[in-house]
Amino acid sequence: MPRRPKAVELPAIGALDRSAGNLGRQLAQALREAVRSGGLKPGEFLPSTRLLAKSLGLARGTVVETFEQLTAEGILESQTGAGTRVAQALEVPFKTVGTTPFPIAVQQSVTLSPRATAFAKLAQQLTPLPPQPFSVSVPVGRTAPLDDWRRIGNRIRATAAGAPAGYDHPQGVPALREAVAEYIRRSRSVRCHPDQIIITSGTQQGLYLSCQVLLEAGDTAWVENPAYPGITSILENTGWRDRVARVPVDAEGIDVAAGIELAPQARAAFVTPSHQYPLGMPMSMARRKALLAWAQAHNAWIVEDDYDSEMRYAGHPFPSLQGLGPERVVYLGTFSKILFPSLRLGYAVVPEGMTAAFCGARALMDRHPPSADQHVLAAFIQEGHLDRHIRRIRNVYAERREQLVAMLERLLPAGLAWVQPCDQGLHLLVWLADSIDDCRLSAQALEVGVSVRPVSPMYAGKGRPGLILGLGDFSTEQTEAAAKRLADTISLV
Ligand SMILES: Cc1ncc(COP(=O)(O)O)c(C=O)c1O
Numbered sequence: 001m002p003r004r005p006k007a008v009e010l011p012a013i014g015a016l017d018r019s020a021g022n023l024g025r026q027l028a029q030a031l032r033e034a035v036r037s038g039g040l041k042p043g044e045f046l047p048s049t050r051l052l053a054k055s056l057g058l059a060r061g062t063v064v065e066t067f068e069q070l071t072a073e074g075i076l077e078s079q080t081g082a083g084t085r086v087a088q089a090l091e092v093p094f095k096t097v098g099t100t101p102f103p104i105a106v107q108q109s110v111t112l113s114p115r116a117t118a119f120a121k122l123a124q125q126l127t128p129l130p131p132q133p134f135s136v137s138v139p140v141g142r143t144a145p146l147d148d149w150r151r152i153g154n155r156i157r158a159t160a161a162g163a164p165a166g167y168d169h170p171q172g173v174p175a176l177r178e179a180v181a182e183y184i185r186r187s188r189s190v191r192c193h194p195d196q197i198i199i200t201s202g203t204q205q206g207l208y209l210s211c212q213v214l215l216e217a218g219d220t221a222w223v224e225n226p227a228y229p230g231i232t233s234i235l236e237n238t239g240w241r242d243r244v245a246r247v248p249v250d251a252e253g254i255d256v257a258a259g260i261e262l263a264p265q266a267r268a269a270f271v272t273p274s275h276q277y278p279l280g281m282p283m284s285m286a287r288r289k290a291l292l293a294w295a296q297a298h299n300a301w302i303v304e305d306d307y308d309s310e311m312r313y314a315g316h317p318f319p320s321l322q323g324l325g326p327e328r329v330v331y332l333g334t335f336s337k338i339l340f341p342s343l344r345l346g347y348a349v350v351p352e353g354m355t356a357a358f359c360g361a362r363a364l365m366d367r368h369p370p371s372a373d374q375h376v377l378a379a380f381i382q383e384g385h386l387d388r389h390i391r392r393i394r395n396v397y398a399e400r401r402e403q404l405v406a407m408l409e410r411l412l413p414a415g416l417a418w419v420q421p422c423d424q425g426l427h428l429l430v431w432l433a434d435s436i437d438d439c440r441l442s443a444q445a446l447e448v449g450v451s452v453r454p455v456s457p458m459y460a461g462k463g464r465p466g467l468i469l470g471l472g473d474f475s476t477e478q479t480e481a482a483a484k485r486l487a488d489t490i491s492l493v
Contacts, residue, residue: 007047007083016056024062028069032449035075035086045085046076072481073449074474118237126233128341129451133482134404136427136453136470139340142396143473148385149339153376161375168371170363171355172199172347175378180347183381184333188306189319191326192349198358201369202346203307206332207231208238209348210268210303212361214330215240219267222247222259226458228277228305231270246460249276253283256290268301269294273321274309278458278468280422280429282318292325301351302329308337310390312424313398327351335377337426338390345369345377397426400471400479404428407480408469411487420466429455430467436493438465444493448485 016026034040046052049067053060067084070076077087112120131138139145156162161175171177177194184190200206211234215221223232225246235244245263248255254271269291273283283291295302302321309317322331326349334346350358362368380386408419408430416436420429430452432438438454445452451470456463467486474482 007045023058024066027056027058027063027066029448031066031070032075040086042086043088045083048083069481072477074478122233122237125229129453132449132451133472133474133479134469135451135472136468137337137341138470138472141473143393145339145385145389148389149380152379152383152385156376156379157372162372165371168368170359170368172197172369173371173374173378176374179378179381183386184349188309188317189323190331190349191323196349196352196355198348198350198355198362199369199374200346200348201344201366202336203305203332203334204230205365206346206348207270207303207305208234209358209361210330211235211238211240213354213357214268214301214303216267219243220245220263220265222263222266222269224249224254224271224276225460226278226455226463227270228272229458231305249279251281252287253281254287254291256287256294260294265298266300268303270303270305272305272307274306274318275425277307278429278455280420280425283321288321288324292328295325295328300328304329304331306331306333308425310338311394311397311426313394313401314423322349338386338393343373345373396473397471400473401428403476404469404471404479404483407483411483413487413491417490426471428469428471430469432465432467432490434465436465436490438467441489441493442467444489445486448489450482450486450489452486
């Protein structure tokens with residue numbers, strides 16, 4: 001018989017509060033916390049269910065159930081004949097279960113200016129969620145382009161293109177701009193020459209650059225209501241707080257007539273036409289034409305955030321707005337969704353004549369993106385890997401999406417939470433009953449290892465409560481366990 005590996009001591013687990021009830025749940029939470037804090041390390045064996053039950057004064061069935069629950073969550077794994085241990089896979093991506101991965105210490109010792117105070121507050125708000133269900137854009141399972149990416153990366157880094165070099169051009173390396181131009185021409189009907197492309201460190205930088213280049217102090221900007229916090233945060237914290245016109249969206253996207261009523265002379269409109277963020281509908285052709293007509297008539301700019309349009313499951317992706325009016329549109333694309341967010345590469349396609357202005361603003365910020373990664377990405381696209389990868393992940397996300405919708409429809413408490421139908425993107429929207437505080441609920445979900453974003457803060461004023469749930473290639477068991485925990489959390493509020 002194989003020797004049972006030495007089990008770890010579990011001092012913290014002794015502190016179960018019998019008066020608080022549900023000891024199994026407390027034990028599960030204590031074990032999650034021990035894993036999260038590093039008290040229990042990946043690969044360490046837990047005492048047997050019999051011993052643990054005895055030492056904690058619990059029924060053995062309670063401990064068995066808890067182990068089963070945490071195994072389904074991917075936190076524990078059982079080894080035939082050897083017992084149960086902390087999942088080895090937690091070594092890297094899951095060590096942050098149950099909390100934000102990069103908590104930022106608030107410095108009490110300095111007096112911050114109002115501007116610095118606002119940035120410090122943003123640092124708390126804009127931290128990523130732990131890479132667990134339902135965090136958006138986590139490259140796990142079949143959605144991670146690992147092998148091809150590594151192979152091409154190794155090859156390029158062994159050549160002059162990937163070798164250490166001097167400063168590069170702020171616009172981005174020509175090979176990548178050419179590859180991107182060709183890709184978005186055929187896949188997104190974007191009309192552009194590579195000279196109109198500026199490689200960015202992702203859409204967030206594209207939005208920031210657009211504000212710097214397109215807006216003067218005192219200019220007004222239209223922003224959808226609700227909207228992506230990435231754009232509202234920039235405008236509200238870099239000088240345009242009182243100059244944001246929040247324009248309502250309806251089933252056809254941004255309500256252009258309402259925008260004209262609110263701020264006819266606005267200098268720019270920030271929109272998500274392919275897949276309104278966060279609500280999910282595409283902008284109708286009538287609205288696209290109306291928006292362009294307004295921009296043309298007022299010499300205003302449209303900033304098109306096209307963040308995940310490749311992922312449309314029923315039919316083809318909607319063509320870009322830029323293709324209808326390249327003279328007035330700054331088109332922003334990103335590789336965060338179709339490849340992975342840590343790459344930090346995206347692009348801005350700017351109207352002819354604006355390239356130099358964007359390059360200058362870009363150089364002031366961070367000169368240029370890392371050249372070697374740009375060459376790796378250029379080769380990845382040119383050699384057909386991106387197209388193949390997109391075809392593959394579209395199938396994976398379609399499958400995961402269908403599965404998650406079915407789970408949620410089965411598990412969510414009726415009358416308190418329901419799924420908004422939508423046929424594209426990497427996230428789902430779950431609406432909550434008006435009585436539910438989605439911010440509090442998201443914090444509670446995080447406590448039980450579920451990553452969701454609240455929707456109400458994306459509205460100006462009092463918002464409708466809801467949750468954004470990212471799709472990912474987490475295992476069916478992990479997804480189901482997270483969906484159950486989320487449903488339980490909603491039921492208990
Ligand atoms: C609406 C929207 N725009 C853009 C992005 C991507 O930003 P980035 O390219 O900076 O990663 C996201 C990511 O979640 C998004 O939701």
